[in-house]
Each structure stands twice: as C-alpha cells, then as structure tokens.
Amino acid sequence: MATLADARIDIARIPHPAPVPSATRMQAIADPGFGKVFTDHMVSIDWVEELGWHNAVLGPREPISLDPAAAVLHYAQEIFEGLKAYKLADGTMALFRPEKNAKRFNESARRLAMPALPEDAFVEAVRVLSLADRDWFPEVEGGSLYLRPFMFASEPFLGVRPAKQYKFLVIASPAGNYFKSGAPAVSIWVSRDYTRAAPGGTGAAKCGGNYAASLVPQAEAIERGHDQVVFLDAAEKKWIEELGGMNLFFVFDDGTMITPPLGGTILPGITRDSLLMLAREEGLTVREERYSLEQWRDDATSGKLVETFACGTAAVVTPVGRVAGHDGEFTIGSGGPGQMTSRLREKLVAIQRGTAPDPHDWVMRLD
Ligand SMILES: *Cc1c(COP(=O)(O)O)cnc(C)c1O
Numbered sequence: 001m002a003t004l005a006d007a008r009i010d011i012a013r014i015p016h017p018a019p020v021p022s023a024t025r026m027q028a029i030a031d032p033g034f035g036k037v038f039t040d041h042m043v044s045i046d047w048v049e050e051l052g053w054h055n056a057v058l059g060p061r062e063p064i065s066l067d068p069a070a071a072v073l074h075y076a077q078e079i080f081e082g083l084k085a086y087k088l089a090d091g092t093m094a095l096f097r098p099e100k101n102a103k104r105f106n107e108s109a110r111r112l113a114m115p116a117l118p119e120d121a122f123v124e125a126v127r128v129l130s131l132a133d134r135d136w137f138p139e140v141e142g143g144s145l146y147l148r149p150f151m152f153a154s155e156p157f158l159g160v161r162p163a164k165q166y167k168f169l170v171i172a173s174p175a176g177n178y179f180k181s182g183a184p185a186v187s188i189w190v191s192r193d194y195t196r197a198a199p200g201g202t203g204a205a206k207c208g209g210n211y212a213a214s215l216v217p218q219a220e221a222i223e224r225g226h227d228q229v230v231f232l233d234a235a236e237k238k239w240i241e242e243l244g245g246m247n248l249f250f251v252f253d254d255g256t257m258i259t260p261p262l263g264g265t266i267l268p269g270i271t272r273d274s275l276l277m278l279a280r281e282e283g284l285t286v287r288e289e290r291y292s293l294e295q296w297r298d299d300a301t302s303g304k305l306v307e308t309f310a311c312g313t314a315a316v317v318t319p320v321g322r323v324a325g326h327d328g329e330f331t332i333g334s335g336g337p338g339q340m341t342s343r344l345r346e347k348l349v350a351i352q353r354g355t356a357p358d359p360h361d362w363v364m365r366l367d
Helices: 022-030 098-111 119-132 208-223 270-281 293-302 339-352
Strands: 041-048 052-060 078-080 083-087 093-096 144-153 165-175 186-190 228-232 240-243 247-252 257-259 286-288 305-312 316-325 328-331 363-365
Touching: 041 119, 052 119, 078 098, 078 208, 083 119, 093 119, 093 339, 098 119, 098 144, 098 270, 119 144, 119 165, 186 208, 208 228, 240 247, 247 270, 247 293, 257 270, 270 286, 270 305, 270 316, 270 339, 293 305, 293 316, 293 328, 305 339, 316 339
Parallel strands: 186 228, 186 316, 257 286
Antiparallel strands: 041 052, 041 165, 078 144, 083 093, 083 144, 093 363, 144 165, 228 240, 247 257, 247 305, 305 316, 316 328
C-alpha cells in the first residue's frame, strides 16, 4: 500500500453516493450557529507502526467504527485543531495561517506520544475538504467553514503505553458569527477550586483531556450567571492564565498591553500570535508578562486598565466586561467593547477576509 512521503500527498477520492440535497443544505446553513451542522465529506488518514501514514481518503462523512478497547476511549490519547476556511471579498476560498495549525498539531502530538503528521499532509487535507464542501459555506455575516482536524489512538489495547495505531480525520462545520458583532462583552468567572494546566502538564497541547477537565469549572461559571471561566496558574493560584479556550489581552490607559507569557501551561493561540504581531507593527507596546488577579482588580478599579479581551479562532476577539470570583467582582472600562479591542478585531478580520493587505502572507488562497 502506498504510504505518505513527506513531500507528496496523494489523497484518494471516494465519490459521495448521496450528498445532502441542496434545499436541505441551504436550510441548514441559513443560520448555522456553531458546531452543530456538518458537511458531506471528511478526510481520513491512518497510521500504523509498520506503514506510517497511509490510506489517505477524501470521502463521505460517516460514522467510524471503533473496537471497544480502542486506547483513546480509555486513556484519552487524542489531539485536535480548529481553523476556518473563509471566503474572500472576491469569492475565493482561503485559509488563515494553516501551516501554524499543522505545526502546533505536531507539537501536541509529541506531548501526547503520538506520531507526527507531515505538515504538508495536514494542510492538504484541510484544503481538499474545504474545496469539496465549498457549497456548505454559509453566506451569513461573519460566516465561515470551521475545520476540525483531529487524531486519536485506535489500537485495541488496554496496556498503558503509546498506541501503535492512529486515525487522523478532518471534518467541517458551517459556522455563523460566534458572537454577533456589537454583542455585549462577556462576563467571566475566576475559578478558585479548579485549574486548567499545571507546570509539566498538557496545558500547551490542544488535547481533548484539557477540555474534559474544564467542563466542571465552566459549568460553575454558567451556574453563577457568567459566560466563561478564567483560570489562574496552578502553582500559586495568583497569575491569570487564559479562558477554557481563548487567550487574554489586557489594555492600559497609556495604550500598552499585556498578555500572559507562554510557558507550557498556556495554549499558544494563533490568534494571540497574530494580534501580537499586528499590535507591535502599529508601534504599540505589548509585553508578554505575568499579570495577577489582584493587579487586574486594582488596575480596573483605578482606571489604569481600560480593556480586556479574549481571542481565539472561533470567536476571533471578544471583549470582557465583568469579572467575578469568590471574593467579589469588578467591571472593566465601561463594561462594553473598548476601542483597542474593536480596532484590533477589525484589523485582523480585514486581513482574514482579504479586504486589507496581507504583508505576512497569512492568507492561503485555495482556488
Ligand atoms: C485553541 C485554543 C486557544 C486559541 O487558539 P487559536 O489558535 O487562536 O484558535 C486558546 N486557548 C485554548 C485552551 C485553546 O484550546
């Protein structure tokens, strides 16, 4: 059987015998929300120790059958990525920095003792799926085709060691605007009893296990009337780390910004990285520096801190208006979206949508 050499990726195509009828599809993508509508196709690539990556196929999206002893079901050897296919102003389909996702995927793979996937294969898989399902692109404001590449251990084995068999899949989901523009800022809850990531743990890897562990604190946030949970560092329970799935930026009255430094416990967001570059190019000072909850509260109260925003692929840039914890709450700025938040969001979205120049070649055109 042909295996995937690093340089050449051949994805076989299995025609879909019965794609979703056009009228049903149009109805499904009229108001897709997030993560609940799925397209006709998926890409699948297998890995076994003897062959490496092989059997790359673009075919109908369908249920997969797993042995009940599959390692992922017992020891959670699983990683994923999240990126979007956009439609540029001229109708071209495009991806945003997909090679960064490919690279991060392999960093996650290394942490979870999984095989690396050639970056070209990752990008090619995402590209062919985006094109195969381009009719699923939702023509709504802020619409995109959300792509979810993931890999899991499929070997039936209950011993504890890295599996010898894996499956890589990419599925796609039409998505609307995560938070409609002009939506009020989110309110966040500071978790005291739970942390997301400890030094030496898996905080920098995009693995399902991190999310499983965040569900109880996230539910606590919702129960208390907030939208999202913010985690403190596990060692001192003092420093702000990030939300369950978004990085944070703090904006001060002198125009400078802070974002918590990557150090193994924070997910290295591609949105975070892009905003850092855009802000610095504008001549803004952004420090990657630890920032404590106490300082955050003091600075918000004194007016030194004027904005806080969260960022990630799904919601792009989201203002934080209110912060609450076991010992009280505070408001940030006016409690609504701030100027810097809106400006950076617009700048990034303009590059992603092809309405502004793209000096770093971040946008990969697919047509
Ligand atoms: C994916 C993710 C982010 C955001 O990363 P982007 O590359 O910007 O989408 C932030 N934090 C966590 C925990 C994540 O899983």
